[in-house]
Amino acid sequence: MRNRKALFLTLILPLVLSVAVDVYAAPANKAVTLWFHGGTAEETAAMKSQIERFNASQKNFKVEMTEIPGGAVAGSGYNDSVNAAAVAGKLPDILDLDGPNLYNYAWAGFLRDLTNLAGADLKADLLPSLIAQGTYKGKLYAIGQYDSGLSLAGRRSMLKKAGVRIPKGVKDAWTMAEFKDALSKLKASGQTEYVIDLKMNYGAGEWLTYAFSPILWGFGGDLIDRKTWKTADGVLNGPEAVAAMKFFQGLFAQKLANLTPADDNDFVNGKTALGFCGHWMTTPYYKAFGDDFTLIPMPNWGKKAVTGMGSWAWAISTQSKNPDGAWAFFKFMLQPDEILAITNINGAVPGRISALNKTDLYKAGGRLAVFSDQLKTGVAVPRPATPAYPAVTSAFYTAADSIAKGADVKTELDTAVDKIDKDIKNNNGYPEK
Amino acid sequence: MGLPGMTVLVMFVAVPLLLGLGWSFTNKRLISPLPTQWVGMRNYTSILSLRTIRIDPVRDAQGGIMREEDGRPRYPKVRELVKGDPALEDYGEWFRVKRGDGYSVWLSKDPSFMNALLNTIRFVIVIVPCQGGLALLLALLVNRRLRGTDALRTIFFAPVVTSMAVVAVVWIFLLNPSQGIVNYFLSWISAGALRDIPWLPDRRYAHVAIYIVSIWQSAGFQMIIFLAGLQSIPEQLYESAHIDGAGPWQLFSRVTFPLLRNTTIFVVISTTILAFRVFTQIDIMTKGGPQESTSSLIYYVVQQGFRQQHIGYASAVTVVFFLFVLLVSGIQKALLRSSGEEE
Numbered sequence: 185m186r187n188r189k190a191l192f193l194t195l196i197l198p199l200v201l202s203v204a205v206d207v208y209a210a211p212a213n214k215a216v217t218l219w220f221h222g223g224t225a226e227e228t229a230a231m232k233s234q235i236e237r238f239n240a241s242q243k244n245f246k247v248e249m250t251e252i253p254g255g256a257v258a259g260s261g262y263n264d265s266v267n268a269a270a271v272a273g274k275l276p277d278i279l280d281l282d283g284p285n286l287y288n289y290a291w292a293g294f295l296r297d298l299t300n301l302a303g304a305d306l307k308a309d310l311l312p313s314l315i316a317q318g319t320y321k322g323k324l325y326a327i328g329q330y331d332s333g334l335s336l337a338g339r340r341s342m343l344k345k346a347g348v349r350i351p352k353g354v355k356d357a358w359t360m361a362e363f364k365d366a367l368s369k370l371k372a373s374g375q376t377e378y379v380i381d382l383k384m385n386y387g388a389g390e391w392l393t394y395a396f397s398p399i400l401w402g403f404g405g406d407l408i409d410r411k412t413w414k415t416a417d418g419v420l421n422g423p424e425a426v427a428a429m430k431f432f433q434g435l436f437a438q439k440l441a442n443l444t445p446a447d448d449n450d451f452v453n454g455k456t457a458l459g460f461c462g463h464w465m466t467t468p469y470y471k472a473f474g475d476d477f478t479l480i481p482m483p484n485w486g487k488k489a490v491t492g493m494g495s496w497a498w499a500i501s502t503q504s505k506n507p508d509g510a511w512a513f514f515k516f517m518l519q520p521d522e523i524l525a526i527t528n529i530n531g532a533v534p535g536r537i538s539a540l541n542k543t544d545l546y547k548a549g550g551r552l553a554v555f556s557d558q559l560k561t562g563v564a565v566p567r568p569a570t571p572a573y574p575a576v577t578s579a580f581y582t583a584a585d586s587i588a589k590g591a592d593v594k595t596e597l598d599t600a601v602d603k604i605d606k607d608i609k610n611n612n613g614y615p616e617k
Numbered sequence: 618m619g620l621p622g623m624t625v626l627v628m629f630v631a632v633p634l635l636l637g638l639g640w641s642f643t644n645k646r647l648i649s650p651l652p653t654q655w656v657g658m659r660n661y662t663s664i665l666s667l668r669t670i671r672i673d674p675v676r677d678a679q680g681g682i683m684r685e686e687d688g689r690p691r692y693p694k695v696r697e698l699v700k701g702d703p704a705l706e707d708y709g710e711w712f713r714v715k716r717g718d719g720y721s722v723w724l725s726k727d728p729s730f731m732n733a734l735l736n737t738i739r740f741v742i743v744i745v746p747c748q749g750g751l752a753l754l755l756a757l758l759v760n761r762r763l764r765g766t767d768a769l770r771t772i773f774f775a776p777v778v779t780s781m782a783v784v785a786v787v788w789i790f791l792l793n794p795s796q797g798i799v800n801y802f803l804s805w806i807s808a809g810a811l812r813d814i815p816w817l818p819d820r821r822y823a824h825v826a827i828y829i830v831s832i833w834q835s836a837g838f839q840m841i842i843f844l845a846g847l848q849s850i851p852e853q854l855y856e857s858a859h860i861d862g863a864g865p866w867q868l869f870s871r872v873t874f875p876l877l878r879n880t881t882i883f884v885v886i887s888t889t890i891l892a893f894r895v896f897t898q899i900d901i902m903t904k905g906g907p908q909e910s911t912s913s914l915i916y917y918v919v920q921q922g923f924r925q926q927h928i929g930y931a932s933a934v935t936v937v938f939f940l941f942v943l944l945v946s947g948i949q950k951a952l953l954r955s956s957g958e959e960e
Contacts, residue, residue: 263924264923264924267647267648267923267926268923270648271647271648288648289648291650292648292649292650293650294648387904388904388906389904442795443815443818444793444794444795444815444817444818446790446793446795446796446797574924574925574926575925578920578924578925582904582905582906585904585906585907586906586907586908588818589818589819589820589906589907589908590819590907591907591908596908598696599709602709606707607925607927610644610927610930611646611649611651612651615651
């Protein structure tokens with residue numbers, strides 16, 4: 185009997201005490217709510233430990249993370265949640281937004297202007313591409329810890345066997361003719377079932393815009409007229425854009441690319457010798473092949489070499505009741521070491537020059553140098569900075585999905601143009617308040 | 618006494634319905650600093666406007682038909698005709714039918730809505746008899762008092778308690794053209810004649826894949842309802858029919874089916890309404906594609922309202938949808954009632 189009581193006390197007492205401590209501690213820690221899109225398991229774990237370090241580092245604020253899935257792949261789940269919360273006035277203090285979606289939220293007045301909070305020192309140290317991506321109408325609304333890298337992945341041994349030149353860097357990237365030649369040589373060499381992995385397993389979503397609208401620009405087309413921002417007519421369905429998307433369609437028609445990969449692993453499983461490679465795939469690819477895996481800069485598509493950029497970036501909502509706490513967390517997570525804690529896991533390009541210089545991966549000759557070179561030399565181009573972006577991207581990825589599956593290119597692009605123009609018209613041309 | 622129930626009904630059914638009805642006459646957007654404006658019937662005319670134009674081959678000065686590079690006759694581009702004619706403002710091509718030398722082209726102010734509507738109707742027409750029929754067959758099978766029927770009943774019902782989102786993701790893998798088990802099996806039983814069917818990327822098969830997944834997931838639900846109906850039929854009726862010399866088919870057509878009449882009516886009406894709501898499997902498996910061949914009305918509403926942020930327009934679509942479902946179930950009810958009175 186006595187033993188039982190002792191057992192009871194040893195079990196219950198700590199519980200009671202911990203609750204009491206929590207209650208006692210609560211007023212000092214002002215809660216800062218944070219929404220995070222569902223990244224990979226490793227990214228989420230790194231994010232969690234970052235938040236724990238912040239909470240332990242000071243006593244004034246306590247960041248509480250909610251993970252909302254559906255952001256990364258073909259995702260609308262995360263955006264649906266953010267939209268709904270914005271309408272209901274339930275936005276968290278801090279949220280992360282995928283690249284170009286932030287223009288719509290900034291235009292609608294849901295994001296706090298960070299221009300003055302971020303001092304000159306920080307701005308000078310941030311990657312110019314990050315500032316470009318986070319800025320709408322001259323004001324800075326979001327800051328990412330990293331920018332994305334997108335280039336081609338290749339297997340040195342296979343390229344060598346097929347007699348294909350491996351570019352040393354961004355400066356000697358393949359020309360369009362060389363790229364086509366590489367594709368047919370690799371096909372003829374018969375080493376793999378397909379030649380290039382285009383990650384079509386991501387489905388009809390942002391991936392298609394992020395990865396393949398750069399081909400449009402490289403051919404001389406675009407998603408929207410970036411002079412007036414009022415129409416996509418003649419740009420997205422002009423002869424250059426049609427040629428670009430016919431090339432894209434041809435990759436599937438000629439069985440160079442797999443329209444229906446079962447998962448992320450076609451390149452790892454040896455089904456292709458090349459692949460479109462976002463930074464998040466570099467770690468698994470390196471694990472699988474070591475130094476046989478190499479990044480190859482995006483080719484010159486005709487007019488110019490272009491690739492996608494922009495990634496998830498952090499913003500503070502105007503509905504936030506604790507912007508000081510939010511900004512304190514921004515300062516914490518933008519420290520070079522905290523940035524590296526994330527990028528060492530997901531392979532993205534660190535967002536500050538000082539962080540970039542702390543790692544050898546992105547220096548000349550480094551394994552991921554292609555990513556940082558593409559960002560520094562203007563090969564990576566941001567997606568259009570317009571509040572119409574949600575309409576633009578959904579029109580484009582729907583068209584690109586049908587085009588990949590064999591639909592008539594001109595008809596699909598015309599349809600996309602009509603959808604975009606209708607949206608702009610319905611919003612009175614997205615006037616500024 | 619009915620107060621709690623009424624409160625819930627008013628809050629979650631009546632209020633949203635009326636709000637939606639109100640918004641359907643505005644250009645309300647999801648998140649936007651622009652003020653919401655009254656637009657009258659504009660959303661409805663945009664949804665429902667249809668007209669046809671005729672196009673004939675382009676002829677040269679001598680009256681000969683001009684041809685494309687591939688030898689087909691050249692036709693004027695419908696998009697340019699529409700842009701050049703103020704009376705056709707906002708119209709786009711929906712589909713075309715061959716008429717003599719030329720085509721009769723159907724124009725709509727919202728071809729995507731029209732595609733979603735037709736796909737949904739087609740879905741209901743396929744699903745209601747197929748799913749209901751399969752459910753009845755399964756119920757008859759499970760109702761026999763043989764060993765192992767309990768296990769079968771559990772197996773048939775298992776998909777119903779599985780979330781459609783999970784089912785859809787699993788079926789994406791099963792339907793993978795080169796690595797999926799469905800094609801593997803088809804190729805095996807056909808000795809290699811059926812190979813690598815592109816289930817989801819091809820518009821000829823994508824809607825069929827959606828039918829298969831939908832029926833597989835929900836037939837177990839109707840099976841249970843039929844099973845309840847079957848078990849309420851008194852055993853004596855079968856015994857006396859048996860003594861009268863009725864065979865198995867007569868037992869089914871003269872005893873079982875007539876006595877399942879009310880169950881069947883319930884299954885038909887509820888399956889119809891459920892089928893009209895098809896969304897999850899489309900959102901996950903095909904995103905309405907390719908070329909809108911699998912989009913449905915609810916998918917279109919979510920696409921318009923949340924992803925494109927046109928809440929006013931999406932509300933108008935839901936009002937049209939509501940009236941349409943009301944009409945269909947009204948007709949169904951009237952038909953089923955009158956067929957009952959004849960007996």
